[in-house]
């Protein structure tokens with residue numbers, strides 16, 4: 058598959074078939090993730106692949122996190138919906154940055170490193186999503202896991218920084234492309250505009 062085709066065919070997939078995804082294919086998407094560039098080639102990423110009851114635990118922790126927010130009078134946004142998607146996916150890949158401690162106090166240099174790391178992990182996740190397209194897999198980049206950040210990290214025994222989750226499975230929907238601002242609208246040639 059040409060890279061441009063993967064760009065334009067990729068969609069956030071929120072409905073998955075029940076057929077399992079072979080681990081070999083999950084390995085392929087993760088290998089693609091690790092080919093991403095990273096600041097100083099630090100490769101600030103670790104992936105935890107959760108299937109079956111472990112994956113369901115993530116969904117349950119997200120629902121509990123949403124309930125806790127709502128009980129405190131906050132809006133839980135799309136968290137419950139995302140939890141349901143995790144529940145129905147074949148696997149959820151938790152993405153962590155082992156170079157950053159959770160809630161660490163950031164000196165100016167560490168603040169820059171944090172931004173560099175975050176951008177690097179984003180590139181890795183995008184590689185993963187594009188490889189999934191090539192393999193015919195559906196994926197969803199999920200940040201709603203942050204409603205249960207502490208609980209998920211504690212359950213996984215992680216003291217480092219949670220970045221995101223990616224749900225994976227065989228797609229059971231073909232969503233139309235979601236609208237994009239034309240590149241001309243978000244691009245400025247030179248300073249004056």
Ligand SMILES: Cc1cc2nc3c(=O)[nH]c(=O)nc-3n(C[C@H](O)[C@H](O)[C@H](O)COP(=O)(O)O)c2cc1C
Pocket residue numbers: 067068069070071135139197198199200201202235
């Ligand atoms: C950093 C990031 C976090 C996201 N978190 C969620 C999420 O928690 N739940 C969800 O349903 N979609 C999530 N998405 C998917 C976006 O909603 C989606 O990419 C966007 O609407 C554009 O649609 P498309 O991916 O099909 O082009 C996230 C996407 C990104 C890049």
